[in-house]
Amino acid sequence: MAARGGDVMTTPTPPEAPGRLSLATLPSVERRHRPLVDPASLGVGIVHLGIGAFHRAHQAVYTEDAVAAAGGDWGICGVTQRSRTVVDQLGPQDGLYTVLAHDAAGSEARVVGAVRELVFAGEAPDRLRELLAAPTTRVVTLTVTEKGYRHDPATGRLRRGDPDVAADLDGFAAGRAPRTVVGQLVAGLAARRDADAGPLTLLSCDNLPANGAVLRGLVAEFCDALPAGDALRAWVEESVRFPSSMVDRIVPATTAADRDEAQRLLGLRDEGVVVTEPFRQWVVEDDFAAGRPAWERAGAVLTDDVAPFEAMKLRLLNGSHSTLAYLGVLAGHEHVADAVADEGIAALVARLMAHDVEPTLAVPAGFDVARYQQDLLDRFANPALRHRTLQIAMDGSQKLPQRLLGTISDALAAGREPRVACLGVAAWMRYVSTARSETGVPLPVDDPLAAHLAEVTAGAGSPGAVADALLGVPEVFGTALPADDRFRALVGESLEALTRDGVAGAVRETVAG
Numbered sequence: 001m002a003a004r005g006g007d008v009m010t011t012p013t014p015p016e017a018p019g020r021l022s023l024a025t026l027p028s029v030e031r032r033h034r035p036l037v038d039p040a041s042l043g044v045g046i047v048h049l050g051i052g053a054f055h056r057a058h059q060a061v062y063t064e065d066a067v068a069a070a071g072g073d074w075g076i077c078g079v080t081q082r083s084r085t086v087v088d089q090l091g092p093q094d095g096l097y098t099v100l101a102h103d104a105a106g107s108e109a110r111v112v113g114a115v116r117e118l119v120f121a122g123e124a125p126d127r128l129r130e131l132l133a134a135p136t137t138r139v140v141t142l143t144v145t146e147k148g149y150r151h152d153p154a155t156g157r158l159r160r161g162d163p164d165v166a167a168d169l170d171g172f173a174a175g176r177a178p179r180t181v182v183g184q185l186v187a188g189l190a191a192r193r194d195a196d197a198g199p200l201t202l203l204s205c206d207n208l209p210a211n212g213a214v215l216r217g218l219v220a221e222f223c224d225a226l227p228a229g230d231a232l233r234a235w236v237e238e239s240v241r242f243p244s245s246m247v248d249r250i251v252p253a254t255t256a257a258d259r260d261e262a263q264r265l266l267g268l269r270d271e272g273v274v275v276t277e278p279f280r281q282w283v284v285e286d287d288f289a290a291g292r293p294a295w296e297r298a299g300a301v302l303t304d305d306v307a308p309f310e311a312m313k314l315r316l317l318n319g320s321h322s323t324l325a326y327l328g329v330l331a332g333h334e335h336v337a338d339a340v341a342d343e344g345i346a347a348l349v350a351r352l353m354a355h356d357v358e359p360t361l362a363v364p365a366g367f368d369v370a371r372y373q374q375d376l377l378d379r380f381a382n383p384a385l386r387h388r389t390l391q392i393a394m395d396g397s398q399k400l401p402q403r404l405l406g407t408i409s410d411a412l413a414a415g416r417e418p419r420v421a422c423l424g425v426a427a428w429m430r431y432v433s434t435a436r437s438e439t440g441v442p443l444p445v446d447d448p449l450a451a452h453l454a455e456v457t458a459g460a461g462s463p464g465a466v467a468d469a470l471l472g473v474p475e476v477f478g479t480a481l482p483a484d485d486r487f488r489a490l491v492g493e494s495l496e497a498l499t500r501d502g503v504a505g506a507v508r509e510t511v512a513g
């Protein structure tokens, strides 16, 4: 109440601010939304590098379900790499957060309690090393995105010219805090060997083919580059396993509206909400050095050979996603669902999958690949997901090889013309070279190679010159594909069509062709 100028002013009492989600407030949440295990009872058995929204909606949920079904001390310590945002969101909440699964029928809210500790590697490198060397840690999972591996996708080798990689190698012997994921892992493995803490499994969950083998190669290469790294490399070969895995769940960036919805459902404020779709899939190579959660009890598939699942998912789902994203941003479709609501684009994506990709796949036995493609179109059309095309468009230089270029090489080798996949590549070229939509709206290009891509295309006037300039970037295209005249012609024609006739025209011509 305030008195001013002799008047007595009454201010309405503000509604009481809702409490924040935490172990203390959890009992006020309706039982059906609460974690399936008692979070306080879980010790840390897994260290996860890169605790973004994807991990929280995927591996953390599988892990909680597995512990609920079969027990085990498999709590997760989530490590953030580049900023402390997630630590600030989840720390005050004792690691608890809500997974909101959206579809046209409504939303389901579930509080997950599997995350038991949070570490910002930039501020607490010693804690990270200590956790990697702790005998209680038996599995390390990773979602650090394609660019987090700091490798050249064409060769699988570490980018030794990357200043952070070079700094990690130089500073290793002196114990300087590593900046890269591979540097962090090798520092942790060295400490683990010194502590005689036993074997460990490093499980990559990023959208890269043979992600386990890639990680194994990078760790070995890093060891080799260290003075007297041979002994460490030999220990790693003996004690550490690197299974591959295929992960799938669409997880768009969380919005303020999502946080408000979680608050309505929980009666508490949650700064760590993640949103996703009901669907989830995880196929894991069953090769673990020191045990694992019973993820198969949570619906994961544990198998000897993940490769056919990886290729299928990367080429059908992610290849379609990237194609939709580049055509979508150019045409002004903000969300994936808006892009597939365009009949021409939906037909194009169906053709990409059935005509360009499917014949390149070794489909896992008994798998209904036609049904899988139809389900993907339905998932993309989920109107409640609001997955931004710009979010998928980022880091294209790191994504194109495994999403579209592998399809293109295989199709050309079999004497077919992968026209839609080439249109996807051309749409990427138009996006990175113009950084504008068709109607002239400026578009951010968020990509580790953005400056280089802008530089090489700067003087290129015609679509043909833009295509030539970009095909000369081996970090994206390697050297074999750009030497194939059929590929050059298909991409060149698609870029011409996009420039001349816009997205709608190019899509029509490609579907008709």
Ligand code: CS2
Pocket: 207, 247, 248, 249, 250, 251, 317, 318, 321, 322, 391, 392, 393, 399
């Ligand atoms: C998307 C993926 O952002 C992207 O590039 O294509 O994150 C995609 O949503 C997931 O791989 C789905 O499992």
